[in-house]
Amino acid sequence: MATILSVSGSPSATSRTARLLRHLDDRLRAHGHDVIPFDVRTLPPEALLHADFRHTAIVEATALFERADGIVIGTPVYKAAYSGLLKSLLDLLPQYALAGKTVLPLATGGTTAHVLAIDYALRPVLNSMGPAHITPGWFTLDKDITVGDDGTLTVSPGAAEALAQVTDQFSLALGGRPTLLAATG
Amino acid sequence: MATILSVSGSPSATSRTARLLRHLDDRLRAHGHDVIPFDVRTLPPEALLHADFRHTAIVEATALFERADGIVIGTPVYKAAYSGLLKSLLDLLPQYALAGKTVLPLATGGTTAHVLAIDYALRPVLNSMGPAHITPGWFTLDKDITVGDDGTLTVSPGAAEALAQVTDQFSLALGGRPTLLAATG
Amino acid sequence: MATILSVSGSPSATSRTARLLRHLDDRLRAHGHDVIPFDVRTLPPEALLHADFRHTAIVEATALFERADGIVIGTPVYKAAYSGLLKSLLDLLPQYALAGKTVLPLATGGTTAHVLAIDYALRPVLNSMGPAHITPGWFTLDKDITVGDDGTLTVSPGAAEALAQVTDQFSLALGGRPTLLAATG
Amino acid sequence: MATILSVSGSPSATSRTARLLRHLDDRLRAHGHDVIPFDVRTLPPEALLHADFRHTAIVEATALFERADGIVIGTPVYKAAYSGLLKSLLDLLPQYALAGKTVLPLATGGTTAHVLAIDYALRPVLNSMGPAHITPGWFTLDKDITVGDDGTLTVSPGAAEALAQVTDQFSLALGGRPTLLAATG
Numbered sequence: 207m208a209t210i211l212s213v214s215g216s217p218s219a220t221s222r223t224a225r226l227l228r229h230l231d232d233r234l235r236a237h238g239h240d241v242i243p244f245d246v247r248t249l250p251p252e253a254l255l256h257a258d259f260r261h262t263a264i265v266e267a268t269a270l271f272e273r274a275d276g277i278v279i280g281t282p283v284y285k286a287a288y289s290g291l292l293k294s295l296l297d298l299l300p301q302y303a304l305a306g307k308t309v310l311p312l313a314t315g316g317t318t319a320h321v322l323a324i325d326y327a328l329r330p331v332l333n334s335m336g337p338a339h340i341t342p343g344w345f346t347l348d349k350d351i352t353v354g355d356d357g358t359l360t361v362s363p364g365a366a367e368a369l370a371q372v373t374d375q376f377s378l379a380l381g382g383r384p385t386l387l388a389a390t391g
Numbered sequence: 392m393a394t395i396l397s398v399s400g401s402p403s404a405t406s407r408t409a410r411l412l413r414h415l416d417d418r419l420r421a422h423g424h425d426v427i428p429f430d431v432r433t434l435p436p437e438a439l440l441h442a443d444f445r446h447t448a449i450v451e452a453t454a455l456f457e458r459a460d461g462i463v464i465g466t467p468v469y470k471a472a473y474s475g476l477l478k479s480l481l482d483l484l485p486q487y488a489l490a491g492k493t494v495l496p497l498a499t500g501g502t503t504a505h506v507l508a509i510d511y512a513l514r515p516v517l518n519s520m521g522p523a524h525i526t527p528g529w530f531t532l533d534k535d536i537t538v539g540d541d542g543t544l545t546v547s548p549g550a551a552e553a554l555a556q557v558t559d560q561f562s563l564a565l566g567g568r569p570t571l572l573a574a575t576g
Numbered sequence: 577m578a579t580i581l582s583v584s585g586s587p588s589a590t591s592r593t594a595r596l597l598r599h600l601d602d603r604l605r606a607h608g609h610d611v612i613p614f615d616v617r618t619l620p621p622e623a624l625l626h627a628d629f630r631h632t633a634i635v636e637a638t639a640l641f642e643r644a645d646g647i648v649i650g651t652p653v654y655k656a657a658y659s660g661l662l663k664s665l666l667d668l669l670p671q672y673a674l675a676g677k678t679v680l681p682l683a684t685g686g687t688t689a690h691v692l693a694i695d696y697a698l699r700p701v702l703n704s705m706g707p708a709h710i711t712p713g714w715f716t717l718d719k720d721i722t723v724g725d726d727g728t729l730t731v732s733p734g735a736a737e738a739l740a741q742v743t744d745q746f747s748l749a750l751g752g753r754p755t756l757l758a759a760t761g
Numbered sequence: 762m763a764t765i766l767s768v769s770g771s772p773s774a775t776s777r778t779a780r781l782l783r784h785l786d787d788r789l790r791a792h793g794h795d796v797i798p799f800d801v802r803t804l805p806p807e808a809l810l811h812a813d814f815r816h817t818a819i820v821e822a823t824a825l826f827e828r829a830d831g832i833v834i835g836t837p838v839y840k841a842a843y844s845g846l847l848k849s850l851l852d853l854l855p856q857y858a859l860a861g862k863t864v865l866p867l868a869t870g871g872t873t874a875h876v877l878a879i880d881y882a883l884r885p886v887l888n889s890m891g892p893a894h895i896t897p898g899w900f901t902l903d904k905d906i907t908v909g910d911d912g913t914l915t916v917s918p919g920a921a922e923a924l925a926q927v928t929d930q931f932s933l934a935l936g937g938r939p940t941l942l943a944a945t946g
Binding site: 217218219247251252254255256257284285286287288289290291292293294295296297301326327330331333334335 | 402403404432436437439440441442469470471472473474475476477478479480481482486511512515516518519520
């Protein structure tokens, strides 16, 4: 129903954040949405870091944000805040790139001591970009995400339930089908 | 007397932030300190964004932080916070890379509406890295910084006085000579 | 259509924040909502400050929050954040007192340098209380609010337009009538 | 050597925060400082909440801040931030009431999920008041503080060590004797 851009801001090639987002993408598709997965780390580093607004890849990324009705923003927590990689992309977008959009903020990290980074660090930055609605987000502990040898991701029950809930609230805010889906670890 | 690393986190090649820091470096040298200018944008973008901790340039940057007694951190304010470029470097440093160090936070921006970004966004990230002392910082408006045709930088009187004051407090916290220097626009 | 609690967190008896909220209450009523004005300063100070959860006035205030579908939270900005008076009330409410509710955050202050206090200080506290939706807020400069000798409040045109816009977005998020109302200074 | 005001911002009569501060006061006295214990909850609630700057008790509290070289600020964490009671007092102090002073921020709370409240909520407010130095603070979990039947306070070993360290750093920043004191639970 809605077009959703699902953005991973992890600099790591084997990121739990990215895998978690791809996992949630399936849930959003089951709600009837068109989901576009996006990894900031696939953008050309030089264009990103030197604020090269006119580089084709940056122009295309900006267009993806424009097209989307909903944006999932996922980031690992480093040094008590979002990743520098994610912020580098946000810095390149227009000031009001989130105007009219619904946003779901997600973070992953090694310690519950960083839970507040979503509300005190990530949300204020997203808010400065003029979104219509930032729905309730979730911080997932690294230890609650397990990646099997075959690449299959498993989320521990408590975290899976919370993620299902914030994903469904985000979907509903976008006018998605209130389909009953079980929390899937 | 002390070794100071003066870090510009601006992605722009013609940055006011960088020029302002180089200007203040002179004042710190006049106080008797050894100042090492550093521009994050000179680091290899790929190493920075893909968290390549072992890249020579990253290893060298980490060593510069280790050697320094004092660190000046300068950043433009984008989207209500520090630059993604600066955060990308901080993300690559050890968790307690600022342990035992004295830090001077500086920001530049287009509007006074972003003044609080130093205290609400930059300081919490710096604090997570364990510094001994973050001295009072300053937010300088872009319009208070003028760059002449010959590259000479002029700071408007009010801003120059405030910058001189926070620079001198930083110097004193590092055990610098309390030399009387006039504020120099 | 919805029941709205409009909360002023100003400690001053002649508060611009309180007057501004009462002014916006009329706009919300014109959208068809039932608006309950509420001044935290009318609560018994001792019950408020000594965390006396069982005091009748606190029990009644808690019930007002429970009944409301939407909450307007207005605060002056002191020391770079919301008022201690407002926080004293929030401290006494249940942890998830905002669950399922739509919230409009508003602040007033003497300088644009405090604009970010809404996003960096007030919203994180409100978010910790589990709201469904915190709609875009607004920071109004004291100088844009004039109180006449007869108590009539006038808001300067730019601020009036912005306030009308965030009030209408809040009303729409609550399912209010999308009536066309002009911005009223 | 220095005069220290040790401020508890807990609204509770049987507060762990207050007891913890009184416990640390002894350590600061052993370092040679003159320590003045202060509980915000002993101030007249009405004066505090209605911004009655001229009330004798408020004038006296302001004078205590003026006299002090160092200030310990202790607060429970409620709703992801400092207490409303503490903020009510800070709101009544002059804008630069902390100018030239050294400040030690301490917090207590029920969950590690609130650790960042010191850096993201409390420090920005304190910084707006112009302190010379906010030394590293500490967040103590409620469960690490035990109060015996005779009122004796015991802090669990890990927390006691951390508290001893931040207290000693604060003392040193105030020019205190670098006496070797063991961490005392």
